[in-house]
Amino acid sequence: MGWAISVHGGAGDIPLSLPPEKRLPREAGLRRCLDVGIAALKAHNHPLDVVELVVRELENNPHFNAGKGSVLTTSGTVEMEACIMDGKTMKCGAVSGVSTVVNAISLARLVMDKTPHIYLAFDGAEAFAREQGLETVEMSHFITPENIERLKQAQEADRVQLDYTQPIQKEVPKDAALADGDSQIGTVGCVAVDNEGNLATATSTGGIVNKMVGRIGDTPIIGAGTYANHLCAVSATGRGEAIIRGTIARDVAAVMEFKGLSLKEAAAYVIDQVPRGNAGLVAVSSTGEVAMPFNTTGMFRACATEDGYSEIAIWDSPTK
Amino acid sequence: MGAWAIAVHGGAGVDPNLPKERQEEAKRLLTRCLDIGISALRSNLPAIDVVELVVRELETDPLFNSGRGSALTEKGTVEMEASIMDGPKRRCGAVSGLTTVKNPVSLARLVMEKSPHSYLAFSGAEEFAKKQGVEMVDNEYFITEDNVGMLKLAKEANSILFDYRIPAVGTCGAGAAMDSPLQMNGLPISVYAPETVGCVVVDKQGRCAAATSTGGLMNKMSGRIGDSPLIGSGTYASELCGVSCTGEGEAIIRSTLAREVSAVMEYKGLNLHEAVDYVIKNRLDEGKAGLIAVSKDGEVACGFNTTGMFRGCATEDGFMEVGVW
Numbered sequence: 001m002g003w004a005i006s007v008h009g010g011a012g013d014i015p016l017s018l019p020p021e022k023r024l025p026r027e028a029g030l031r032r033c034l035d036v037g038i039a040a041l042k043a044h045n046h047p048l049d050v051v052e053l054v055v056r057e058l059e060n061n062p063h064f065n066a067g068k069g070s071v072l073t074t075s076g077t078v079e080m081e082a083c084i085m086d087g088k089t090m091k092c093g094a095v096s097g098v099s100t101v102v103n104a105i106s107l108a109r110l111v112m113d114k115t116p117h118i119y120l121a122f123d124g125a126e127a128f129a130r131e132q133g134l135e136t137v138e139m140s141h142f143i144t145p146e147n148i149e150r151l152k153q154a155q156e157a158d159r160v161q162l163d164y165t166q167p168i169q170k171e172v173p174k175d176a177a178l179a180d181g182d183s184q185i186g187t188v189g190c191v192a193v194d195n196e197g198n199l200a201t202a203t204s205t206g207g208i209v210n211k212m213v214g215r216i217g218d219t220p221i222i223g224a225g226t227y228a229n230h231l232c233a234v235s236a237t238g239r240g241e242a243i244i245r246g247t248i249a250r251d252v253a254a255v256m257e258f259k260g261l262s263l264k265e266a267a268a269y270v271i272d273q274v275p276r277g278n279a280g281l282v283a284v285s286s287t288g289e290v291a292m293p294f295n296t297t298g299m300f301r302a303c304a305t306e307d308g309y310s311e312i313a314i315w316d317s318p319t320k
Numbered sequence: 321m322g323a324w325a326i327a328v329h330g331g332a333g334v335d336p337n338l339p340k341e342r343q344e345e346a347k348r349l350l351t352r353c354l355d356i357g358i359s360a361l362r363s364n365l366p367a368i369d370v371v372e373l374v375v376r377e378l379e380t381d382p383l384f385n386s387g388r389g390s391a392l393t394e395k396g397t398v399e400m401e402a403s404i405m406d407g408p409k410r411r412c413g414a415v416s417g418l419t420t421v422k423n424p425v426s427l428a429r430l431v432m433e434k435s436p437h438s439y440l441a442f443s444g445a446e447e448f449a450k451k452q453g454v455e456m457v458d459n460e461y462f463i464t465e466d467n468v469g470m471l472k473l474a475k476e477a478n479s480i481l482f483d484y485r486i487p488a489v490g491t492c493g494a495g496a497a498m499d500s501p502l503q504m505n506g507l508p509i510s511v512y513a514p515e516t517v518g519c520v521v522v523d524k525q526g527r528c529a530a531a532t533s534t535g536g537l538m539n540k541m542s543g544r545i546g547d548s549p550l551i552g553s554g555t556y557a558s559e560l561c562g563v564s565c566t567g568e569g570e571a572i573i574r575s576t577l578a579r580e581v582s583a584v585m586e587y588k589g590l591n592l593h594e595a596v597d598y599v600i601k602n603r604l605d606e607g608k609a610g611l612i613a614v615s616k617d618g619e620v621a622c623g624f625n626t627t628g629m630f631r632g633c634a635t636e637d638g639f640m641e642v643g644v645w
Contacts, residue, residue, distance in 0.1 A: 090574045097442060117544045118570050122442040124543010214444015215437045223552040223576035241438045245410040247552040247579045258587030
C-alpha cells in the first residue's frame with residue numbers, strides 16, 4: 001500500500017520539437033504541483049483535499065488549459081468546467097460554463113458539499129459561487145495573449161483544435177513563438193490515494209479552442225473525464241467527444257472489477273479502445289499503483305508514490 | 321434478420337395513492353407512444369429515428385415531466401435537458417438548460433449530427449437551436465397549472481419534490497400540504513422520482529438507440545443538471561444494447577447506471593435481463609431508480625427499485641405490455 005499521486009496537464013499532439021521556453025515552465029509547473037500534492041499527502045490530508053489543492057495550483061498556472069490560461073470559445077470568452085469525485089463515498093461535484101470564478105474546481109467541491117445536486121452550470125453556477133463567497137474576477141483575468149492567438153489561428157483554419165500545437169501552414173509568416181508549435185493543451189487533473197486506500201480525482205479545463213459557446217466536454221461528465229470508486233481514481237484528457245462516447249474514466253474501474261485486470265492493464269486496455277491521438281489518463285488504485293497511459297503524441301504528466309518513486313514526463317517513457 | 325423491440329418510460333417512483341384516472345391517462349399515453357414507435361419500426365425506420373420520434377411525442381404531451389409539463393425551477397421557469405445515443409458508433413448528442421426549444425430531444429439529435437460537439441447547454445444551445453431553425457416557443461408554453469401548484473407546495477415544504485404527480489390538495493395552503501402523502505413521507509431521499517421520459521429501441525438490423533428527456537427536479541436550482549443529458553448516466557447505447565434511466569438523478573450519475581448495463585454485458589457476459597437485474601440490485605445502494613433497456617437480439621427489459629415505474633414495451637412477436645407497478 002502507501003500513498004500515490006498523479007497529475008496531468010493535458011494530452012495531445014505535443015511536438016517533440018517543443019522549444020525549451022514552452023517546455024520548461026510546464027515541467028516546472030508539474031513539478032511544483034506534484035510537490036504540493038506530496039506534502040499534503042505526507043501531512044495526512046484527505047485525498048479529496050489533496051486533489052483539489054493540486055488542481056487549484058494548475059488552474060492558477062497560466063501555462064495549462066484551466067483557470068488562468070484557459071482556451072477561448074469562438075466568441076473569445078472563457079467557459080471553464082471542473083469535476084471532483086470521492087472514491088469512497090462516490091460523492092461528486094461538477095460545474096460548467098464558469099467565467100468569473102478563479103478556481104472552478106473549488107466551486108465543483110462546493111456543489112458536492114453544499115448542495116443536494118451534483119452538477120451546476122452557467123448562470124446558476126455563477127450565482128451559486130457568489131452565494132458561497134468564492135473568489136471571482138473579471139473574465140479577462142483568465143485570458144492570455146497566447147490563447148487569443150490560438151483562437152485566431154483556429155478560426156482562420158475554421159476548424160476546432162484539439163490541441164493547438166501545430167500552427168496553420170500559410171504563406172504569411174506567423175509570430176515566431178507560436179510557429180514553433182506552442183503546446184498548451186488539454187485539461188488538468190489530479191488523482192490521489194492515501195495509505196488507507198481513500199481515493200479521489202479532480203479535473204479542470206477551459207475546453208477546446210474555438211468551441212461553440214455552451215459546449216460541454218468530458219471533464220464534468222462523471223464516468224467520462226472523471227471517476228473514482230473504491231478501486232481507483234481516474235482523470236482523463238484529450239478529445240472530449242471521444243472520451244464521452246468511451247466512458248473512459250468509468251471503464252478503467254469497470255475493467256479492473258469485471259476482468260480482474262490490474263490498474264496498469266485496465267488503464268492501457270481502455271486507452272487502446274479509443275482511436276489513436278484522442279486520449280490519455282492518469283489513475284491511481286486503492287493499493288497505491290499508478291498508471292498514466294496515452295495514445296496521443298504526448299501527455300504532460302507527473303507521479304509519485306510513497307516508496308520514493310517519482311516521474312515527470314511529456315512523451316513516451318519506459319514506465320508508461 | 322433480427323427482431324425489433326421497443327420500450328418507453330414516463331418515470332420511476334409513483335405515489336401508491338395516485339388517483340386511478342391519472343394512472344389510466346399515463347397508460348394511454350404510453351400505449352400511444354408504443355404504437356407510434358411500432359409503426360415506425362414496421363416501416364423500417366432506424367432505431368435512432370424511432371427513439372427521437374417517440375420521445376418527441378412524450379415531450380409534446382403535458383402529462384410527464386419533459387417538454388411541455390416539465391417540472392419548474394425554483395424561479396418558476398422551465399429548464400429542459402435531453403440526450404440521445406446511437407449504438408452502432410456510439411454517437412451521442414445532449415442538451416441542457418433549454419428554455420424555448422419545443423423538442424429538446426430533437427435538438428440533442430442535431431447536436432449529434434450537425435455540430436462538432438456532443439453536448440451544448442444554456443444560451444449556447446439556444447443559439448444553436450435558432451441557427452438550426454428548430455421550433456422555438458416562449459417558456460410559458462412549457463409551464464402547466466399543475467406544476468405551478470406543485471412548485472408552490474414544494475417551496476412551502478422547502479424541499480425538492482421528487483414526484484409531483486400528487487394532485488394539489490386544494491387551496492387550503494400549507495396545512496393541507498403537510499397532510500398530503502408526499503410531505504408525510506418525510507424522507508429527504510424520496511421514494512418518488514421525477515417523470516423523466518425515455519425510449520429505447522432495437523430495429524430489425526439489430527441497431528440499438530436510446531433517448532431521454534426531462535424538465536428535472538421540481539424546485540431545482542437554476543442551472544442544475546441531472547442525469548438525463550449525461551451519457552453513461554441517464555442514457556447509453558452501444559453495439560449490445562440501449563438504455564434509458566429515470567429516478568434520483570444524483571444516484572444515477574454516481575452509479576453511471578446506463579453505462580453499467582452495457583458494461584456488465586460486455587465484461588461479465590451477462591444477458592440483458594441478468595444485466596438489468598444485476599445493476600438495479602447492486603449499483604444503486606440507497607438510490608432509487610429505474611431503467612428500460614433493449615438488446616441487439618431483440619430483447620427488452622426493465623428494472624426498478626422504486627414503487628412503480630410508468631413503462632411500456634413491445635416486441636416484434638406481438639408481445640406488448642404497459643404498466644405502472
